Amino acid sequence: MPVTLDDLVQRLRDFAAARDWEQFHTPKNLVMALSGEVGELTALFQWLTPEESARALEDPALSAEVHDELADVTLYLLRLADVLGVDLLTAAAAKIDRNEQRFPAG
Amino acid sequence: MPVTLDDLVQRLRDFAAARDWEQFHTPKNLVMALSGEVGELTALFQWLTPEESARALEDPALSAEVHDELADVTLYLLRLADVLGVDLLTAAAAKIDRNEQRFPAG
Amino acid sequence: MPVTLDDLVQRLRDFAAARDWEQFHTPKNLVMALSGEVGELTALFQWLTPEESARALEDPALSAEVHDELADVTLYLLRLADVLGVDLLTAAAAKIDRNEQRFPAG
Amino acid sequence: MPVTLDDLVQRLRDFAAARDWEQFHTPKNLVMALSGEVGELTALFQWLTPEESARALEDPALSAEVHDELADVTLYLLRLADVLGVDLLTAAAAKIDRNEQRFPAG
Numbered sequence: 001m002p003v004t005l006d007d008l009v010q011r012l013r014d015f016a017a018a019r020d021w022e023q024f025h026t027p028k029n030l031v032m033a034l035s036g037e038v039g040e041l042t043a044l045f046q047w048l049t050p051e052e053s054a055r056a057l058e059d060p061a062l063s064a065e066v067h068d069e070l071a072d073v074t075l076y077l078l079r080l081a082d083v084l085g086v087d088l089l090t091a092a093a094a095k096i097d098r099n100e101q102r103f104p105a106g
Numbered sequence: 107m108p109v110t111l112d113d114l115v116q117r118l119r120d121f122a123a124a125r126d127w128e129q130f131h132t133p134k135n136l137v138m139a140l141s142g143e144v145g146e147l148t149a150l151f152q153w154l155t156p157e158e159s160a161r162a163l164e165d166p167a168l169s170a171e172v173h174d175e176l177a178d179v180t181l182y183l184l185r186l187a188d189v190l191g192v193d194l195l196t197a198a199a200a201k202i203d204r205n206e207q208r209f210p211a212g
Numbered sequence: 213m214p215v216t217l218d219d220l221v222q223r224l225r226d227f228a229a230a231r232d233w234e235q236f237h238t239p240k241n242l243v244m245a246l247s248g249e250v251g252e253l254t255a256l257f258q259w260l261t262p263e264e265s266a267r268a269l270e271d272p273a274l275s276a277e278v279h280d281e282l283a284d285v286t287l288y289l290l291r292l293a294d295v296l297g298v299d300l301l302t303a304a305a306a307k308i309d310r311n312e313q314r315f316p317a318g
Numbered sequence: 319m320p321v322t323l324d325d326l327v328q329r330l331r332d333f334a335a336a337r338d339w340e341q342f343h344t345p346k347n348l349v350m351a352l353s354g355e356v357g358e359l360t361a362l363f364q365w366l367t368p369e370e371s372a373r374a375l376e377d378p379a380l381s382a383e384v385h386d387e388l389a390d391v392t393l394y395l396l397r398l399a400d401v402l403g404v405d406l407l408t409a410a411a412a413k414i415d416r417n418e419q420r421f422p423a424g
Contacts, residue, residue: 026155246356260346
């Protein structure tokens with residue numbers, strides 16, 4: 001069965017509860033954790049040209065690191081939204097709606 | 107019908123194509139855009155105590171800003187993963203598996 | 213007379229004290245403020261090619277924004293180091309020493 | 319003799335030239351490097367309470383890491399400003415002037 005967002009959110013809840021880490025998962029702390037992971041992702045691309053960045057997954061070692069950092073960013077984003085009580089998909093869809101108004105095509 | 111991740115990814119593809127913005131959407135540039143949006147999200151929480159951060163959605167103006175920035179972060183993360191060809195949900199589930207090995211519970 | 217680092221640090225102390233903002237200037241909060249400003253700086257460069265980024269100061273409007281964001285980053289970095297009690301210049305010189313050992317030239 | 323900002327800037331120029339790394343030091347790349355280092359600094363503080371963050375230098379291991387990351391942030395900020403041709407101290411002093419207008423004291 002394919003993984004769903006809801007699965008991930010529930011696994012993150014269980015993971016934090018089982019380790020008594022909920023006390024650390026304030027929105028402020030989670031924003032910092034998200035930011036730190038985006039910093040690690042940024043470091044993977046900092047010396048690449050834009051063209052090289054488009055081929056990043058052709059290098060197996062770099063590809064593994066990119067997958068790992070994208071996973072960390074995703075997990076902290078999901079956990080942050082869950083703790084805040086924000087529905088990410090609905091918020092994101094509403095933002096595309098606004099962007100379509102703000103930047104008319106053609 | 108509920109919004110799905112696949113819907114959002116497709117809308118972002120169409121949005122970029124309709125505006126001829128695909129040329130700007132290299133992984134390097136999108137990592138920077140993601141990082142910039144996380145910076146805006148961070149700024150919303152920087153002067154709040156951890157306790158205040160947990161109540162951020164009780165303030166309607168701040169809640170709207172948090173939703174907006176979380177949406178921007180989500181959209182750039184989805185677009186970056188799509189351009190790279192990374193399946194975020196699978197990568198994230200694999201990372202939880204590794205974290206469960208790395209940090210045994212109890 | 214030229215501006216010195218010590219002048220800036222003292223002005224930032226006076227600025228915070230005069231506004232009763234010292235209570236907000238914990239290292240944790242200042243790291244977030246620094247990170248937010250670096251995010252704004254990043255946003256100025258995100259869609260530029262590396263070549264365009266090298267000519268950023270040729271555009272007067274962009275140049276003003278770059279100066280402004282670099283100033284904000286500098287000010288929060290100085291304030292953070294001051295609050296922590298870190299001598300930035302000494303720490304930076306020691307790091308160049310280590311980098312020279314770690315990455316031998318030629 | 320005390321270290322000066324100008325010393326550090328010159329050492330960074332020599333360091334890059336001796337390793338043929340000037341080709342990588344575009345403003346775009348250096349902004350990403352700065353952002354990555356701020357991400358590492360952020361990670362050191364992410365799970366600390368504000369009160370704990372104020373005592374970060376009391377822990378020798380954490381203090382060493384904080385010094386190291388603050389040094390990295392300083393070095394990339396100085397290198398970025400040098401490559402762009404921005405006088406950081408002048409820009410920072412001008413920004414304090416503007417902030418004093420924008421946020422009157424008392």
